[in-house]
Amino acid sequence: MELNASKYQQKLKKMGRRAIALSIILLILFCISLGVMWMIAKIQGAPPLSVPQTTILYNADKSLLEEMHHGQKRYWVPIENISPHVIQATISVEDQNFYNHHGFDPKRIAGAAVADLKAMAKVQGASTITQQYARNLFLEHDKTWIRKLREAWYTVRLETNYDKDHILEGYLNTIYYGHGVYGIEAASRYYFNKNASKLTRSEASILAGIPKGPSYYSPFNNLENAKERQKIILAAMQKEGFITQEEEKKAFAAKLSFHEIKEEEKKDIAPYFVDEVKKQVKEKLHLTNERELHGLRIYTTLNPKLQKLAEKKVEKTIDPDSSIQTGFIAMNPKTGAVKALIGGKDYEESPFNRATQAVRQPGSTMKVPLYYAAIEHGLTPSTLFKSEPTVFTFGKGTKETQYKPSNYHDYYANDNITLSQAIALSDNIYAVKTMQYIGVDQLVQTSREMGIKSNIKPVPSLALGTSPVRLSEMVNAYGMIENGGREIEPTFVTKVESYDGKVLYEAPKEHKQVLDEDAAYVTTHLMTGMFDERLNDYTTVTGNSINEKTTHIYGGKSGTTQTDSWMIGFSPSLVAGVWTGYDKDQTMDKVTERSYAKNIWVSFMEEAHKGKTVQAFSPSKGVVGVLVNPDNGKLATKDCPNTRLTYYVKGTEPTEYCDEHMEHTEEKKQEKQEKKEEDGFWKKVLPWA
Structure with a gap:
């Protein structure tokens, strides 16, 4: 018997040693598994932030231009810009052990399981803040085991790659607070019309209660339910040691001043400009769809005062009963920053942008690139050509063509005139003779250098603006003449940041020299001639009709075809262009219709410069x-x-x-x-x- 007992004891010891060895092996394997999981989670990084973010567009003065919510109103704010009362209330009610666990709370899971078994139903949640944040990163909400496993893995990745404050920040910025409002900043603005950093303890405890049942606990839907939930949260805050009993009572009794929500129809500000901003951001960031614009902070070039001024001038000048359309754009000639833009009289009626999309015949406004090229190739303001009816021959041999242009109303000097007079009087014969001198290909090349990207045809009538271009291109070209020949392009965006402040794009501040600086300045001074009656000859200067309205020094050029009216001009600080006409090539037969562009331009420029010192153009x-x-x-x-x-x-x-x-x-x-x-x-x- 003793022998058998001894054998039995030896067998037990052997089994014990095996059990210990197996436990050690399992423990090692478990530790290795944890290590591998940690390494994989670290390599994969944090899970992608797939929740829609509100994109905010700012004016040049940093005021709000537009918000794009994409169905979910949400503004991401760093945790330091969130009231500590919100943090305390949220932790007290959602996850008291948040700063001590590693994403999962075993004690809480066990407690929830026991409660559910007793009630024979799911009555208590066990999700930690990290788990809830992981859940918020999914756009789909199907309840499958695959989804739950992915959420668990997201939880591991969050805890591995972020510290607790970063996780809490993410949670507070993604949680739903009812009424289409996501994140604490949006909720704070919606319910109390203040930033999240300014929330009081009473307000914070109200908001912290909403996520459990956004419809049921919304104070706008049922204030009694919201107060009951607030009472529970304040008690939890007192139990966790965040507040005293006295502070608990005071916070519950505090009077709440809710934001009065008015469902007013919001008029879009500069909608044509906003469309161009979206296009430029997609282009600069190489985005492919609208959804990728989520959560951006876009700093634009728009000057809201100049935008309102332009809209006012267009509305006041054009007959409201007329179907004439307009395009308008104002830019900083030094940088290309677009300060105001109008693409048509009514965006709701037609979102087609006539300032950046429409291609129209520019008429005599094309003479500015022409005369710049002429100055660069040897002509001077004193160069004499005869203004008389002329038949021009272009090409050679079988490709020879004849072209017979005419001046406005068939007025001619029938004598020599200078280049200074030719541009001021808009003499067509002089212009075609100039193009014949420099060559049509040279005019095409110069136009390209000035940023005119439309398909310009090298035809005899090119000097008179028969090849269609965009208004934005022409205004850009005029801006380059004013700035001394430095390359610019119409710029709508100065900087783009991600929701967390990372700079994704910044507009270049350096502009390379493209045109000859001296030839550009001579052209600039030539363009002041349209307002100088000392250049009157066989007819008056083209700015004669608006001369009395000018109090500042401008350079400019107008252009008119049967279907289009243009006026483009600049001061040392602002270049603006106006096109007016009918969308379907209907002719403008009335004198008042043909004068719209000039009148919009001069009234805009004068008011834009009101109160400013008169500036002359600085010679190179x-x-x-x-x-x-x-x-x-x-x-x-x-x-x-x-x-x-x-x-x-x-x-x-x-x-x-x-x-x-x-x-x-x-x-x-x-x-x-x-x-x-x-x-x-x-x-x-x-x-x-």
Whole structure:
């Protein structure tokens, strides 16, 4: 018997050793598994934030332009911008052991299981804040085992890659608070019209109770239910040691001032501009769809004052009963930043953007790239061409074509005029002669360098603007002339940030030199001629009708076709362009219709510069200004009745003096001498007279 007992004891010891060994092996395997899981979770990183975020667009002055909610109103805020009362209330009611567990709370799970067994139903939740945050990262809400396993893995990944504050921040920014409102910042604004950082203990305890049943515990739906839930939360906060009993009573008794929600129809601000912002952000960030715009902070170039001003001028100028449409764009010529944009009279009626999408014949506004190219290739403001009916021949041999342009109303000088006069009077014959001199291909190339990307056809009538372009392209080209030839493009966005403040895109601040700086300045000064009546000749300067309205120095050019009316011009700080016309190529037969573009432009520019110091255009270092007789382009003398300060690229300024008025001067001198002699004679004969 003793032998058997001894064998039995040895067998038990052997089994015990095996059990210990197996336990050690299992423990090692468990630790290895945990290590492997940790490494995989670390390698995979945090789970993607797939919840829709509110995208916020800001004006240039950082004021709010637009919010895009994508069905869920949510603003992400860092945890330091969340009231500590919210954090205390949330932890007390949702996960008292949050800072001590690693994503799962075994004690809580066991307690919930016991409660559910006793009630024979699911009566108590066991999810931690981390688990709930992991659940919020899914857009789908199907209750399958695969989903639950993925949520558990998300929980592991969250705990592995983030600290507790980061997880709590994510949870508070993704939880649903009812009425289409997600996240504590949106909830704070919606219920109390304040930022989450400003919430009181009483307000925080109300909001912390809503997620358990957003409809049932919403104070807007049932204040009594909300207060009952608040009482439970405040008691939990007192039990956890966050507040005293006195503070608990005071918070419950505090009067709540809820935000009065008014369901007013919100008028979209600058909707055409916002569309362009979306396009530019997608392009710069290489996004493929609207959903990828979620959660961005987009800083735009829009000046809200100038935008409202432009809208007011368009509304006031164009007959509301007319079906004439308009496109308008104002930019900073130094940077290309778009300050105001109108794509049509009514966005709801037609979202088609006539400032950036429509291609129309620019008419004489195309003469600005033409004359810049001419200056760059040797012509000067004093260059003389004859303004008379002319038949032009282009091409050679079988490809030879003839072209016979005409001036407005068939008015001609029938004599030589200067380039200064030609641009101011918008002489078509001079323009085509200039293009024939530099070559049509050169005009096409120069237009490309100025940012005109439309398909320009190298035809004889190109100098007169028969090849359609976009308004935004033309305004950009004029901006490059004003800024001395530095490359710009219409810019709608200065910076894009992710929801957590990471800079995703920033507009470049450097602009390379593309055009000749001196030729650009000479062209700029030439463009001031449309407002200078000293250049009047066989007809008046094209700015004559709006001259009386100008109080600042501008350079500009107008253009008119049978179906289009344009006005583009600039000051040293602002370039603006207006197009007006009918969408379906209906002709503009009334004088008032053809004057809309100029009147919108001048009224906008004048009010935009109201109260500002009058600025002249600063000459570049390689130009020289001299007084000339604008009728012949020669250096003026004291005898010339009409003179104008004109700028030239150094070395091309005129050297010959005007002698047209010297003959009259000699006659006057002779008359003066004869009168003096006659007075002397009578003084001798009649000394008393």
